[in-house]
Amino acid sequence: NGIILAEDGSKMSKSKRNYPDPNDLIERTGADAIRLFMINSAALKAEDLRFSEEGVKGIVKQVMLPLWNAVAFFVSNHNADAAKGQLNWKPGQEVKSDNELDRWMLATLQDLAAKVEVEMKAYRLYNVVPAVIAAVDDLTNWYVRRSRRRFWKSENDGDKNAAYATMYKVLVDFSKILAPFLPLLAEEIYQILVREVDANAPVSVHLCEFPSADKSLMDEKLVERIAMVRGMVEMGRVIRATNNVKNRMPIASMTVVAHGTEEKNVAETMKDLILEELNVREMKFLEDETKLVQLSAKPNFLAIKAKGPDYAKNMKVISAKLNSLTVDEIKALQAGETIKFEFGEVGADCLMLNRIVADGMAVEANQHFTVALDLKITDELRRACVARELVNRIQNRRKDQDYAITDKIEVTLFSASEVFKQAVAENEAYIAGETQAVKIAWAAAADGLEANDADGEAFAFTTVKA
Template identity: 35%
Template structure:
């Protein structure tokens, strides 16, 4: 970098603390000698100058007051006056680590304790602005940088990657985004859309996508918990033994503690983007695997140990998420904390922002269980894709699925998770073999893919079970359309052909349990029932639901 000419010909600013003698200047110029200047280092030093005038009672050292302070020239006795320039404002910014403590005139011990700063954050243009001036003064005065870590932000562009400009009409004001999506959504997008140093595209639509993909997923998971916890009057202060927890609970708690560990390490390394994306992934797994696979545990009428374990596990996940999210999305985190924690424990910290950040319990981490569950999730995803390609709804049971894995370890892991795959893919049997054909291998020496093949032959028994599931789906939808509460018991009425009547008889227990139907009655519905006609596999069926009074 070139020399920094930090004087400025302006009226306002930190006065350049240099005095000169006009008489000596004239003589030196005539004799072609260098001009002499005196740099005054403090008010006390200035007061000690010979013939000092204008300093008594002076409380404001800015212009024009400081310009009236004069003293006698030590060379010729003539009047010394301050030069008219002020200091570049970037010098003031660069002096911030020292000036904030009035160092070195005061607070020497406090300064040494706080210097250098842990962290600084600004946009990339400050590499030649504030970052530079901080470095220049700190190296000059202390021979070391004044901050240990820096996050240097890239610039924000419009949705097409163009620089925002009023003349182009592509400026997105913060107010319109805040009004439409909220502060937490804006913060989360800026944290997670790209690493800090990269430029990032920005629009209201991109922020709204954050709401749909992350914040609503989190909120729906929280809402699901609150709904059923209120129905069952769950008390989070009730202890549940960690011994003998269901495998699904142990898996999500393992994932939770790994998340806490990784997020903490990412934030310690000043990587909020990586930390945020890990939280995002966890919320997706919590909602789309743990909660979805645990729904029946919350729905069932028995308030047994399994249901208590599910409540306690999900509660722990949500409270921990609230604390993890507090630096990222302070408002949603506070809302979760106040309802989940403060509503049941008035002695708890008044705010989530006054709690300790979570600490990982690595004793709960089960890496083998995590790997096996991840494999089951992969197989389930592949199986659902195969169903979609074959135009087979997940509600239609199938006889079996053949999975070809890459190693004995994967075979053992998938056999361990077989019950979950059976339910996810709605199949009766999982056959796991080793031997995926591959033309390439991974770094671990394994073929790069897993193969999933569905048996798509559907006999009458499977078809009837699929119809039963379809009827349950239609009845559940009608419950919502009728405005019934999720805990309301109903009476169900049906009219249809032989297949409908057969399925209603053979799967009566299943249909009643899934729909909270006290009765399944063939025939016309009574007055006041909510009725709809349906076409299922080409057959006409009339279904009706009526809430049971009392």
């Protein structure tokens, strides 16, 4: 192992007190966070480590809190449904789901289990944490968020049971995979989800078999498709961020250029999901990327060398050809054509593409898609944003009042803003559905109501259980 240094790179010294007190740090962040931070550090590569408390806090923020919140989400929904007799599923039942989201999450879990097993056998512990962080993000920022309505709906149908069965298996297997790295958190999750419902189960997660990847649940193509979708969504969010357009502001349309047949199929079949994620009303397709960006290319030397010694020997010939490509020739390579030489052929995989965005355009691109957003905000779109902001305020109020997830509420509003009133009138069904409000009423004055604002429009409100 490498040497652990103070954050400024100097040697840790008792006289200088240039390090956080270990016991105090454990009190603030927990021992698991310190353990995982150290496993993920340069010290395990025999390099010097500058110990940082912020790095430890980052582990809490990126891994531990999101995972714990996912467990809390599952348990609270399960208990609420069980109390109302709205659940046929029981822990331990076999997972059988046709839902694409379930199949993707289960496939992602198998990929994680396989990677962790490979890296642990080779004692490359530092390669495990990035994979864990990515998998926790998949679970919390995609699966749980995209599945919320499946857990919330009152119908006790097969899809709801499949969501419960899938998330239960994922969380339990997560606790086993993470046991060597987060032993205390993994134990707590295991005790809540397994031991409390099955007295015959092993008494500790650390006595369980480490979960090997189940090949029957793997689905490389589906994982790739969802990765493409998430890449497109991320580009849309980058466009919003760089242009200071908040996520709750609806956008009229987006234009997509797919860089291949599979990409086009993914965008078309998952259009509704993408539009909902990006809060966009319409998706338009464009065949010619050059209407959005100026396209150029240069050789990808590493990819060319990897094709074999004949390609490496003829690098100058290949480079001269690739450096002189026209836009039409670049597009032909993207479509699957190749350039033939005496010693072989090269395709789009040997190119590094460069896209220059015209001034005033809101465009992002990756290897699969070029995406442009129409950022013109109409009065109607702004009122829809006001409605979304109101939903956020009501949801925060529900949390503050400690309402159960299934509790129905009544909302009382007051506002002197005509924009706010029209926003509520146009979006009342959406507001009620998102907040589980059975009644939205208007008060004659703001007396006794909590003052707030939605996208700059002042209002006052209160909520009570229905």
